[in-house]
Amino acid sequence: MSVKEEPSGLFDNEDSEAGGESPEGDTTGAEVMAAEESLLKKFEISVSEAEKRTGKNAMNMQETYTAYLIETRLLDAHNEGHSSLDCLWRRYSEFELLRNYLSVTYPFVVAPPLPEKRAEFVWHKLSADNMDPDFVERRRIGLENFLLRVASHPVLCHDKVFSSFLSQENGWKEALNETGLQLKTDSRLKSLNATFRVKNPDKRFTELKHYSDELQSVISHLLRVRARVADRLYGVYKVHGNYGRVFSEWSAIEKEMGDGLQSAGHHMDVYAASIDDILEEEEHYADQLKEYLFYSEALRSVCRKHELMQYDLEMSALDLVSKKQQCEELATGTVRTFSLKGMTSKLFGQETPEQREAKMKMLEEQIEEGEEQLKVQNEESRDFVQNAWLEIERFKDQKNRDLKEALINYAVMQISMCKKGIQVWTNAKECFSKM
Template identity: 55%
Template structure:
């Protein structure tokens, strides 16, 4: 296949094979019709990818939320420590308690800014939850286009079969029309010719519709896959940047905590 239509499969389906799908009897073992079917493997993989992406990001957000809740509790405990030292200021002649109260209270109040920054990173991750849903929407549209193509191909094959039956006068499948013919005889030649002409026009229209749907499908696959490739590149950059920034924030937060308790240690040594 060339690069332009690598995403499509041109499948030659013999009537005998088509009948396995439609349940029709054989018409002509030499006759074949062509259906252009959009490749499904890559879109199936894309659907699995979107499911996994949503699952991983959802799990990551849940873990972040649990960690943030526990972190909030730790910081508020430091605020309680600060209030204890504030009360003890009344009996502390060297003002060590004042310093401890300042250190711990400032440290405890910083949790609000930290959680606000964390929400910013969480919002960046949540955007990809919406994109995972957009990927599934692309897959659903692909499935609908695939169904339309197969339906158009089967309808075209059915009309060709009807046209041949009228032309030969032989009905190879059970139908109400076939029973009527057996009971009341063949149609008048003029009626049969008129029906054949109508069917030939419908066959011509069906072939044009099939080609149009095939072209539409090819353009859809080409454009969709180009957008998906750009997304994957952008996703890698965005997630890498967000996770690195989150890690840097956590390191900075831990350093501040270490500094607070280093100052507290110095204060305790003066008591």
């Protein structure tokens, strides 16, 4: 996919103050693009190799895992040909932690997804073992793609934690924990409440949520079809190996036809053996589709965060209305609706004027605080919606460009395979003609 052709960036602590603590700064789009361009010209990022390791996990138990070597190269524009290379190793779980941090810290961003942890939607002859060398290699490519996505993002590329992830072997997790990630992470129960209890959902986000569900469904179905086609294709190619064996055996008993049959059999054997490399290449295009399968979850995540924000806003508004009603009831001495306080007053007598005045004063302070909080929440909600839709438009452009390229390349590969089949049988025809 074309993302590899995009230059990759690394946050420069000396040039910018942007970071995890202020994801919604007042930087203009032109300033962001200018800063982005300068950063991307300074650095190259790659995940150059993978290594199988054995060590102890958090439970102090022995485990086998794969570590990936990240190389960050500082390009010196003033000294052509000179570069400074930094290397460090990261586990897949560390990439997961980084992505979780970015998703929580920048809730309006459609966070780039990680490659799959275990192989899915594969043709049955391909290993689904997450330690299989071919799978590890494809995941290495996917992790590099993830870093390039983040590094080329106009907001994420400036994050300090992302910078330390690329440049500090140790200590980057401490920097991450200092951001208060755990406190910012919303509970699943709260998310579920928001989904079902928001009274005035934003129609645009509702439609986006439906679109992400449909996108996931379509790509999942496409990947299943592709796996079945690859399975059948594998069988067709391998059966040509039987042609090769039969022609070879036949050539042994034929004097005049022997050479032609032997040559035709050779073409069939070569054709049969080529399928393994072809389907490995095809798996690369499947991984590009899988990236957008996982992007659909990132879209839903933005929708859920908006639901949570809207839910908190509505709860604050209801609480403010309730306090104003209580204040009015205390001032007038009338209770409009049934309440436990009203029943208590009837059973045990009315409050003294002093008690009522103290409660009114406390409620007035709470109302003032509530109004200020509601104002802040409304501003945050407007900022979120504005930033989210700018991000979604950027994502749509990227998606259309990437999927168009992936599908065209996939079609070109299929055409190439068909031409190879035609050429094999054309060669066989010539062999038969010379007999």
